[in-house]
Amino acid sequence: MAEALGAAGWHVLAVARTTGALEELDDRIRAAGGSATLAPMDITTDDAMRHLCRSVHDRWGGIDLWVHAAIHAPPLAPAGHIDPSEWERTIATNIRAPGMLIPMIEPLLRAAPDGHALFFDDPRAGEKFFGAYGAAKAAQIALARSWQAEGARIGPRVTIHTPAPMPTALRARFFPGEDRAALTPCADEAARLLRALG
Numbered sequence: 001m002a003e004a005l006g007a008a009g010w011h012v013l014a015v016a017r018t019t020g021a022l023e024e025l026d027d028r029i030r031a032a033g034g035s036a037t038l039a040p041m042d043i044t045t046d047d048a049m050r051h052l053c054r055s056v057h058d059r060w061g062g063i064d065l066w067v068h069a070a071i072h073a074p075p076l077a078p079a080g081h082i083d084p085s086e087w088e089r090t091i092a093t094n095i096r097a098p099g100m101l102i103p104m105i106e107p108l109l110r111a112a113p114d115g116h117a118l119f120f121d122d123p124r125a126g127e128k129f130f131g132a133y134g135a136a137k138a139a140q141i142a143l144a145r146s147w148q149a150e151g152a153r154i155g156p157r158v159t160i161h162t163p164a165p166m167p168t169a170l171r172a173r174f175f176p177g178e179d180r181a182a183l184t185p186c187a188d189e190a191a192r193l194l195r196a197l198g
Contacts, residue, residue: 066117074132076133090132109155117158159196165183167183
């Protein structure tokens with residue numbers, strides 16, 4: 001998605017924990033003629049995110065689009081065998097972080113002419129072995145849907161997409177041995193979502 005936005009002329013502010021991955025993303029965005037600002041940080045660190053949001057306000061005044069793609073996927077396990085440390089990390093990344101980020105980012109989106117937030121659904125709640133991931137993702141989307149309803153008249157716009165199955169590292173963890181050739185290429189799905197955003 002970041003590459004598609006960069007190629008379409010958007011300046012991308014990319015946030016991730018891994019500096020190397022951010023630098024590789026930056027190289028791909030620049031190769032497509034785009035530009036990016038890299039922010040290597042953990043979205044579960046509140047002070048770092050507050051500092052980033054303040055820096056964005058001071059530099060640009062607001063943001064046009066927030067794409068929330070951060071997720072933690074714990075190992076699949078029966079509900080009775082969920083690892084406590086994985087459960088804590090899942091809640092911190094998938095539920096608590098978006099809940100903390102929405103109040104920080106909403107003023108930046110409101111400062112834009114048509115501020116827009118994008119979340120990605122992956123409805124696994126209730127499926128065998130997806131207890132931790134499914135519950136956390138369902139909670140995240142419930143939060144996003146509430147924000148969506150609250151901003152229907154006054155903004156910001158909140159969109160929730162359920163992407164087509166793609167050959168991502170996350171999916172490979174969930175479905176090892178799956179025929180990846182049958183999945184939708186990530187670039188194709190990003191282009192489709194970008195068109196849908198208008």
